[in-house]
Amino acid sequence: MSERWKYQIKNGGTWGVFMTVFMILFDIKQVPLAEQMSKPEFYFRALAYIAIGIFVLGYFTWKSKNKKENTK
Numbered sequence: 001m002s003e004r005w006k007y008q009i010k011n012g013g014t015w016g017v018f019m020t021v022f023m024i025l026f027d028i029k030q031v032p033l034a035e036q037m038s039k040p041e042f043y044f045r046a047l048a049y050i051a052i053g054i055f056v057l058g059y060f061t062w063k064s065k066n067k068k069e070n071t072k
Helices: 003-027 033-038 040-071
Strands: none
Touching: 003 033, 003 040, 033 040
């Protein structure tokens, strides 16, 4: 696996998991955790956050990291 993909998965995946946890905590007072996790919508949103984190956020952070390294 290339360094770019490792970087994107590590950083974007972390962001996606963080956003999923934040999403749970934001709704926990209105909807209990077990009920949130029993709905398919939860898994769809979690997968969407992780995919966006890896492919979009990970790509742009990789690009800016390379730009910083190449200008030194």
